[in-house]
Amino acid sequence: MYEMKPKYYTGIEAIDKEHTRLFELAQETHDLLNNEILLDKTDSLTALISELINYARTHFSHEEAYMQSIHYEHIDAHIAHHRKFEESLLEFDIDCIGQDFDEQNEAVQNLLDFLINWLINHILKVDMLYT
Numbered sequence: 001m002y003e004m005k006p007k008y009y010t011g012i013e014a015i016d017k018e019h020t021r022l023f024e025l026a027q028e029t030h031d032l033l034n035n036e037i038l039l040d041k042t043d044s045l046t047a048l049i050s051e052l053i054n055y056a057r058t059h060f061s062h063e064e065a066y067m068q069s070i071h072y073e074h075i076d077a078h079i080a081h082h083r084k085f086e087e088s089l090l091e092f093d094i095d096c097i098g099q100d101f102d103e104q105n106e107a108v109q110n111l112l113d114f115l116i117n118w119l120i121n122h123i124l125k126v127d128m129l130y131t
Helices: 013-033 042-069 075-090 101-129
Strands: none
Touching: 013 042, 013 101, 042 075, 042 101, 075 101
16 A cells, blocks of 8 residues: 555665565554554554664665765755654654553554655655755
8 A cells, every 4th residue: 555656766776675665664564553463562552663763764864875976955854854764753652552452443544644744744845856
């Protein structure tokens, strides 16, 4: 369902590969949302957010190095987008979720909505400017 589509390709192989992994993490979030067997999703959600933060930082580091290498003139604004994404993930408060299945699903849905909206908009409207 959530996958890298041709319109998201920047033409930079390493960047596209990392974007593909971010879409895979969105799919994993979707899968967690639709997992009706797992009654407590807190640990899975915590692990997923942690992986998203770590992988995004790695990707952003690579993307920012690439932009520096081509002397991209809007790099500071682009980096600000990256930091805002990281801050948003860090603000996701797992401790407030509790044990309620519906409440946990709402948190997973919120994460999925945030992730997919940010990812698609960032690639199409921000990343494509440096390609």
